[in-house]
Amino acid sequence: MNPIGPESFSQITFTNIKPSYIPRTDIQCNFYKRQEFQSGSKDWVGIFKVGWQTTKEYYTWISLSSSVENEVLFKAYYLPKDDEYYQFCYVDQNGEVRGVSTPFQFKEDDNEIVIVTTQEEMENITEENTRLKKKNQDQAEMIQTLQAQLHTATEKNNTLEKENMDQAEMIQTLQAQLHTATDKNNTLEKENMELQVQVKNLKEEIETMKRDNLEIKLQQIGLQDLETELEQKTMDLEKIEAKYKKLQSENEAKNQAIVNLTGLLKSCKEEVAQQKQKFEVQASMLEKEKKLKEELQHSLENEKMKAMDLESNSKNNTTILRTAEDSKIKLQQQLALQQEHLKKMENDKKINDNLEELNDRQEDGVKVASSWG
The missing domain is CATH 2.60.40.2840 (Immunoglobulin-like)
Known part of the structure; x- marks a missing residue:
């Protein structure tokens, strides 16, 4: 159930x-x-x-x-x-x-x-009834404490959910930056190929001019004009080669940026997966704590009913003593559950410390991502 x-x-x-x-x-x-x-x-x-x-x-x-x-x-x-x-x-x-x-x-x-009850038995019943009332009061205080702890744990879980959403947004931003850098890299590679074709065509044109038209140029425009044109072509070639080297350097820088963004994105995904796993453990422990609180509250209601029955049916001492013994066993079991709950709360504290450490690492990751953006 x-x-x-x-x-x-x-x-x-x-x-x-x-x-x-x-x-x-x-x-x-x-x-x-x-x-x-x-x-x-x-x-x-x-x-x-x-x-x-x-x-x-x-x-x-x-x-x-x-x-x-x-x-x-x-x-x-x-x-x-x-x-x-x-x-x-x-x-x-x-x-x-x-x-x-x-x-x-x-x-x-x-x-x-008709049940005959001695004065001593009546005093024992009254004393047992008082003890049960005291235990009921203690359990009510324990339930109030557990409710406060449950409220605190719920707030912490809400904070973790918000942090997970922020990390998801950061991952989307990094993916968009990676996509943009990839597009720029593809554009640079295309321009690089076009420049290489231009350089090759210019070199072939110069060689052709040197080989086939040298004599014609010397005869038509003179040696000086040919040298001037050749010098201009050489300068154009040097400019194109310089631009090619610059583009090649920028391309290498973009490639390195893509590699860095990819590594950062992978690291963020791993940290998000680890935090998600810890969050699921925290949620499971919260659910168990909620169930324990409900069981304690239900037990408290039962004990209150039994205490009322003890007051209204004090003559039936045999039934009351047996019921009180059962209540004692159940209360001992619940005390053991409370001790186990305290251990779980200590584990919750350790988990919260780990989550705070993870948050610090995530903030460092966000700063690195912002510097690349």
């Missing part, structure tokens, strides 16, 4: 729940649904022992497809035979609990049972 908060239980409300039912008799269970709640054909109502953790822990159940609207009837043959505390639970077709009733017992009418 997926973790469900107490707000989901308010979809269904059970009515006319008695504190106890007579054993070996049929029980009628009534409830009503909130207007916005949409029931399914496979919804069902079950009887669970107080303290259940999953919907698989039902004692018995009835499908709503075989019942009157907002009413089910549990036959006496299928009901519990002990005097433990139970409650009705409404479960939808997705396996999620949508409503729970107040606890009740299966026992004979108190008016038909």
Whole structure:
């Protein structure tokens, strides 16, 4: 069963729940649904022992497809035979609990049972009741502390999400710069090829002039004019060669810039992947912490109910002492869970320190990228 908060239980409300039912008799269970709640054909109502953790822990159940609207009837043959505390639970077709009733017992009418309780037993019961109230108060304070810690962790997760978005934008910017540099490099290579063709044509033209037209030029315009024209052609050739060398140098610089941008982009992607993995671990731990808080709150509600039952049913000392012992075991288990939670909070702190270190490295990466832009 997926973790469900107490707000989901308010979809269904059970009515006319008695504190106890007579054993070996049929029980009628009534409830009503909130207007916005949409029931399914496979919804069902079950009887669970107080303290259940999953919907698989039902004692018995009835499908709503075989019942009157907002009413089910549990036959006496299928009901519990002990005097433990139970409650009705409404479960939808997705396996999620949508409503729970107040606890009740299966026992004979108190008016038909006479129990003799000594003054010492009454004092023990009163002392146990006081101790349970103190533990309930301590648990309530612990839940408030956990809620504050959960709020802090949620804010940190929101900050990490914003940083991930900023890194994604930075990667897009670097990719755009890389694309622009690549286009410029292609343009320079094209111009370079065109200049090489021009240089080759000029050299061929000069050689042709030297070889085929030297005598004609000397005869028509004189040796001086030919030398002047040859000198001019040589100067043009030198200018073109200088421009070619300059373009070649710029091309090499652009290539080096592309290599640097590619390496920076790869490094940023790796850091984003590592941070994403750590963020997923942080989210998983946050989810577990939320579930622990819900379990503690549910346990606190159960303990409050049991304390009320201890006050109203002080004559039934046998049942009260057994219930108090069960509560003691559950509280010990919850204390162990709280100790485990403290260890997890220490791990959260270590993760946050690592994230701050990663943020510093990312800021350095952004500065480098800005200098190239």
